Amino acid sequence: MQSYQKLLLANKAWASDKLRVNETYFDELAADQKPEFLWIGCADSRVPANEVTGTAPGEIFVHRNVANLILHTDINMLSVLQYAVEVLEVKHVLVVGHYGCGGVKAAMTNKDYGLINKWLRNIKDVYAKHEEELESVPEFNDRFNKLVELNVMEQTMNLAKTTIIQRAWKKRNYPHLHGWVFDLHTGLINSIMEIPPNSPVESIYRYDLQEEEELALHYSKG
Numbered sequence: 001m002q003s004y005q006k007l008l009l010a011n012k013a014w015a016s017d018k019l020r021v022n023e024t025y026f027d028e029l030a031a032d033q034k035p036e037f038l039w040i041g042c043a044d045s046r047v048p049a050n051e052v053t054g055t056a057p058g059e060i061f062v063h064r065n066v067a068n069l070i071l072h073t074d075i076n077m078l079s080v081l082q083y084a085v086e087v088l089e090v091k092h093v094l095v096v097g098h099y100g101c102g103g104v105k106a107a108m109t110n111k112d113y114g115l116i117n118k119w120l121r122n123i124k125d126v127y128a129k130h131e132e133e134l135e136s137v138p139e140f141n142d143r144f145n146k147l148v149e150l151n152v153m154e155q156t157m158n159l160a161k162t163t164i165i166q167r168a169w170k171k172r173n174y175p176h177l178h179g180w181v182f183d184l185h186t187g188l189i190n191s192i193m194e195i196p197p198n199s200p201v202e203s204i205y206r207y208d209l210q211e212e213e214e215l216a217l218h219y220s221k222g
Contacts, residue, residue, distance in 0.1 A: 029057055029058055033058045033061075033088070034058070034088070035058065035059055035060050035061045035084075035088060035090060036059070036060075036090060036091050036092060037055075037059070037060045037061065037090055037091070037092045037093075037094055038060075038061045038062075038063070038080070038081070038084040038085070038088075038090045038092070038093045038094065038175070039053075039060050039061065039062045039063070039064075039094045039096060040063050040064070040065075040068055040070065040077070040080075040081075040093065040094065040095050040096065040155075041062070041063075041064050041068050041094075041095075041096040041097075041098075042064060042065070042066065042067055042068045042096070042097060042098055042101055042103070043064045043065055043066055044098060044101065044102070046098070046184055047096070047098050047182050047184075049062045049064075049096070050062075052182060052187070052189065053189075061080075061084045061088060061090060063076075063077055063080040063081075065077065066103040066116070066119055067097070067101055067103030067104055067107075067119075067120075067123055067151065068095055068096060068097050068151075068152065068155060069119070069122050069123070069151075069155055070095065070155040070156070070158035070159050071122060071158070072158070072161070072162070078162070078164070081093070081159075081162070081164050081165075082164050085164050085165065085168045085175060086164070086167075086168065089172070089174070090174075090175055091174050091175050091176065092175050092176045092177075092178060093159060093165075093175050093176070093177050093178070094178045094180055095152055095155045095156045095159065095177070095178065095179050095180065096152075096180045096181070096182060096189070097148050097149070097151060097152040097155075097179075097180070097181050097182070098148070098181060098182040098183070098184060099144075099145050099148055099181060099182070099183050099184060099185070100184050101148055101151075103119075103120060103123065104123055104144065104147055104148050104151055105144060106120055107120040107121075107123035107124050107127065107147075108127065108143075108144065108147065123147075123151055126147065126150055126151050126154045127147060129154070130147075130150050133146070133150075134146060134147060134150070148181060149181055149192050152179040152180065152181055152192050152193075153179050153192055153193050155179070156177050156178070156179035156192075156193055156195060157195070159177050159195075160177060160195050160199065160201050160205075161201060161202075161205040163207050163209070165177070166201070166206070166207055166209060167209055168197075169197045169198045170198075170209055173197045173198065174197055175197070176194065176195070176196055176197060177194065177195035177196075178191065178193070178194050178195075179191070179192040179193040179194070180192060
């Protein structure tokens with residue numbers, strides 16, 4: 001039996017088990033989704049959002065990419081963020097990195113990885129910003145772990161710099177932003193930082209949303 005066929009068999013067993021407990025389970029699941037959380041995590045196969053948080057289908061909205069980056073040029077991530085925040089109205093956005101992240105480790109080297117260099121450049125920028133702090137850590141693994149944490153912090157702060165988050169803060173005083181790091185050796189999540197709604201944002205990244213809304217209204221009237 002091929003490995004992918006085992007996945008299909010496991011799916012049938014899972015579906016059967018759910019129906020055994022609740023015969024309307026999939027009718028309820030298909031009806032709607034109202035997740036409270038948006039998880040923006042690493043694509044690493046060892047960090048499945050639902051499993052490590054004990055959440056069921058429908059409870060957590062998920063976006064994953066290499067090294068859990070929040071980039072203002074990433075239309076895919078921004079589309080997920082906008083849908084989660086403005087349509088699903090999630091209350092919490094979780095940026096979740098993990099110790100032992102291959103993307104972060106690769107960014108610490110001078111090796112040419114081809115196309116992914118462009119993506120890893122964003123982590124190198126985090127390293128450059130915090131170079132003095134990082135270079136003061138003598139052991140490589142400790143420095144590696146520190147960069148994982150700093151990367152999560154920078155990406156969480158990048159969320160607060162988006163109009164999507166700032167507009168939601170103004171409109172409904174949500175969502176809370178969280179920076180977490182998952183430890184593969186313990187299975188535990190460490191909370192690195194939190195940014196409550198309407199927290200201060202560096203002035204250059206703050207948007208005058210009232211002016212923006214008035215301008216949109218002006219153009220809608222022709």
